[in-house]
Amino acid sequence: MQVKKTNYLVNRTPTFEVLTQEEIEAIYYAALTVLSETGVRVYNKEGYELLGAHGATVEDREENSALVKLPPEMVDIALSTLPRKVVIYGADHEKYKMELFKNQIYFGAGSDTPFTIDPYTAERRRATYKDVKNFARLAQALPNLDFHMSLGIVQDTAVGTYDRWQYLAMLEGTSKPINITAVDKDGLKDQLEMAYIRVGGEKEWLKTPIFSLYIEPVSPLSHSVEVIDKLLFCADHRIPFVYTPCPLAGATAPATLAGTAVQALTESLLGIVLSQLRRPGTPLIIGGLMSAMDMRTAVYSYGSPEMALLSAAYTQITKWLGVPEYETAGCSDAKMYDEQAAMEATMNIAAAALVGGNMIHDVGYLEQGLTSSAEMMVAADEIIDMVKRILRGIPVDDDSKALNVINDIGPGGHYLAHDHTFDRFKDVIWQPKLLDRQNYEGWQATGSKTHRQRVNERVREILDREEEPLLDEKMFKELKRICELADEKYKDQELDLDMFG
Amino acid sequence: MSEILSTISTLVIEGNFGEMVDKTNAALEEGLGAEEILNNGLMPGMDHVGVEFKAGNMFVPEVLRSAKAMQEAMEIIRPMLIESDAPTAGKVVLGTVKGDLHDIGKNLVGMMCEGAGFEIIDLGKDVEPEAFVNAVKEHKPNILGMSALLTTTMRTMERTIKALEEAGVRDTVKVMIGGAPVTQDFASQIGADGYAANAASASEMAKRFAG
Numbered sequence A: 001m002q003v004k005k006t007n008y009l010v011n012r013t014p015t016f017e018v019l020t021q022e023e024i025e026a027i028y029y030a031a032l033t034v035l036s037e038t039g040v041r042v043y044n045k046e047g048y049e050l051l052g053a054h055g056a057t058v059e060d061r062e063e064n065s066a067l068v069k070l071p072p073e074m075v076d077i078a079l080s081t082l083p084r085k086v087v088i089y090g091a092d093h094e095k096y097k098m099e100l101f102k103n104q105i106y107f108g109a110g111s112d113t114p115f116t117i118d119p120y121t122a123e124r125r126r127a128t129y130k131d132v133k134n135f136a137r138l139a140q141a142l143p144n145l146d147f148h149m150s151l152g153i154v155q156d157t158a159v160g161t162y163d164r165w166q167y168l169a170m171l172e173g174t175s176k177p178i179n180i181t182a183v184d185k186d187g188l189k190d191q192l193e194m195a196y197i198r199v200g201g202e203k204e205w206l207k208t209p210i211f212s213l214y215i216e217p218v219s220p221l222s223h224s225v226e227v228i229d230k231l232l233f234c235a236d237h238r239i240p241f242v243y244t245p246c247p248l249a250g251a252t253a254p255a256t257l258a259g260t261a262v263q264a265l266t267e268s269l270l271g272i273v274l275s276q277l278r279r280p281g282t283p284l285i286i287g288g289l290m291s292a293m294d295m296r297t298a299v300y301s302y303g304s305p306e307m308a309l310l311s312a313a314y315t316q317i318t319k320w321l322g323v324p325e326y327e328t329a330g331c332s333d334a335k336m337y338d339e340q341a342a343m344e345a346t347m348n349i350a351a352a353a354l355v356g357g358n359m360i361h362d363v364g365y366l367e368q369g370l371t372s373s374a375e376m377m378v379a380a381d382e383i384i385d386m387v388k389r390i391l392r393g394i395p396v397d398d399d400s401k402a403l404n405v406i407n408d409i410g411p412g413g414h415y416l417a418h419d420h421t422f423d424r425f426k427d428v429i430w431q432p433k434l435l436d437r438q439n440y441e442g443w444q445a446t447g448s449k450t451h452r453q454r455v456n457e458r459v460r461e462i463l464d465r466e467e468e469p470l471l472d473e474k475m476f477k478e479l480k481r482i483c484e485l486a487d488e489k490y491k492d493q494e495l496d497l498d499m500f501g
Numbered sequence B: 001m002s003e004i005l006s007t008i009s010t011l012v013i014e015g016n017f018g019e020m021v022d023k024t025n026a027a028l029e030e031g032l033g034a035e036e037i038l039n040n041g042l043m044p045g046m047d048h049v050g051v052e053f054k055a056g057n058m059f060v061p062e063v064l065r066s067a068k069a070m071q072e073a074m075e076i077i078r079p080m081l082i083e084s085d086a087p088t089a090g091k092v093v094l095g096t097v098k099g100d101l102h103d104i105g106k107n108l109v110g111m112m113c114e115g116a117g118f119e120i121i122d123l124g125k126d127v128e129p130e131a132f133v134n135a136v137k138e139h140k141p142n143i144l145g146m147s148a149l150l151t152t153t154m155r156t157m158e159r160t161i162k163a164l165e166e167a168g169v170r171d172t173v174k175v176m177i178g179g180a181p182v183t184q185d186f187a188s189q190i191g192a193d194g195y196a197a198n199a200a201s202a203s204e205m206a207k208r209f210a211g
Helices: A022-037 A045-053 A074-082 A129-141 A159-173 A186-198 A200-206 A227-236 A259-277 A305-321 A339-355 A372-392 A403-409 A419-428 A441-445 A451-464 A473-493 B003-014 B017-029 B034-053 B060-081 B105-115 B131-140 B153-165 B183-192 B200-208
Strands: A001-004 A013-019 A041-044 A057-059 A066-069 A086-090 A097-100 A105-109 A115-117 A123-128 A176-180 A213-216 A241-243 A286-287 A325-328 A359-363 A371-373 B089-097 B118-124 B145-149 B174-178
Touching: A013 A057, A013 A305, A013 A339, A022 A066, A022 A074, A022 A259, A022 A305, A041 A045, A041 A259, A045 A057, A045 A066, A045 A227, A045 A259, A057 A097, A057 A325, A057 B183, A066 A339, A074 A259, A086 A213, A105 A129, A105 A372, A129 A159, A129 A372, A129 A451, A159 A186, A159 B060, A186 A200, A186 A213, A186 A227, A200 A241, A213 A227, A227 A259, A241 A259, A241 A441, A259 A305, A305 A325, A305 A339, A339 A359, A339 A372, A359 B153, A371 A372, A403 B131, B003 B034, B003 B060, B017 B034, B017 B060, B034 B060, B034 B200, B060 B105, B089 B105, B089 B131, B105 B118, B105 B145, B105 B200, B131 B145, B145 B153, B145 B200, B153 B174, B153 B183, B174 B183, B174 B200
Parallel strands: A105 A359, A115 A371, A176 A213, A213 A241, A241 A286, A286 A325, A325 A359, B089 B118, B089 B145, B145 B174
Antiparallel strands: A001 A013, A041 A066, A057 A066, A086 A097, A115 A123
């Protein structure tokens, strides 16, 4: 493991490396072996037949699935048409866009937690439409969050159509790029309609796509019917998508981290091949969500050093492959925003940024990804800011070496009043907003508040603000209509369940 | 306690499944009954494992080894226990519900219950309500366990319970559910008998229900 500076004349970014070039290649070629010899199970006829028609061996057919083995050349062909750079816009596309390639880093929230912590009552409860809208408003307000995901499953609407409501709630709260989830192909279709309305039609969408779709194959080596349906739909409609398995070292992947990386890459490569077969040039981003099972509690640990290490390794592999990457940071196993949450988030945010992951998600996750926290999100914004300061590095040139200034001041003087200080201190010396650097008396005079209290106050300050709606009334109605029509269509399948009972 | 029973306990604790068949047969040859091997050899070993796991001194892969060791012995003595009408832990039918391929949690529950002496009928993943109903009719289990990771698929648990009612077999079985988005509230609401937050408490609950 090493931390070295590369290209510092170009981007001054310190980079963190956990694998050598040879190790990256060894993992990649091992994934090709798994893909061609062990194979993957595809629970989607259209999917495995498409693969079969282009050189894959389709065997062990069951009622709704088949084992598919892909020769390495199918991957080579797919990589030749795969976009090396993916751009996703915000609804306000003049202001917000992500250009995902190489060392470009963007941070954003996580998605679809069943629970959330109410910032006003500290209660852990199921997430609602209003929570999801509020998280989007926080994302809009926080400068270091570049894209957004829901941070809650909307559970006060119909279950089978919650994805549309979730997207509406996010569109109400933010005009930054959004990474959506979809229950199934129909859910995706409806949300695409909604995006067309938001950007002003299909033509505009093709120029500035305002969401990507999160798709998660199931480890080990399984691709469900919905996953493949969504992938094919994305390819057909030029929807950028994230294809990220979530293998768990020791449980749904080998305990050794290299083995977990091999398996995760195998799972992602299937997504690359299938998408490029369906439509060459389909933009995708591959993940980046790997951890080790906690062997005491059997949970998926979101604060583990293994997660940071695996994310870093995967980033290096994807850079070598030239594929935009999806990473994981800003998350923790703590049950509330506390010291543990801050420790784990600081560690994984620093690792993700230093390795140069592209689309770094899950900011705001607590409790192994089951609970979202506005406090975690707000605090992480400042952690990211601090880490970005480290990324800016120490430029070394005549101005920064400041020999003239040192000579001006000479032995025994001070630099506080010098123009050189006045002109540069704001760029060079990072200033916290939520961390307290007052002396004891100052801290006491401002209420002796803990970091947690200050973070909670900041959350409320943002949420209590009156804001101009991002959607005008007509557009909101049109968008809502799509959600309501979906509810109408699926109402027979709904159960009479009160999730808040 | 005879030496061989204490050896069997140790094999369980150490997860030494390789020697279990020989030692179980040796115990039988010594004239020990299946019930005695279960109650004074295997179970004390598993109880010790349970205590150590709770205390954080043993880890999941080690517990599963112990469960496997227990299972090796059970394969031999289960038919004898049934024949002699000795009380056994019982049967558990398990599955991940329709629409869901996430089965690591369900597999863990299966292995833990196996370690507690249950016979496991694992229906796998993406299991239709009808398949659960048929398994209940066929195997007459004490416990039906369902698992789901997704909020969309967890609704299928209620459908399965309704299907059990319609088939007239709901009262023959205790229904236990689990999975990341599942809570005790949800379990109560859909009329499940129990909710377990992890595999170890699932096996404890199964023991209570079957006892």
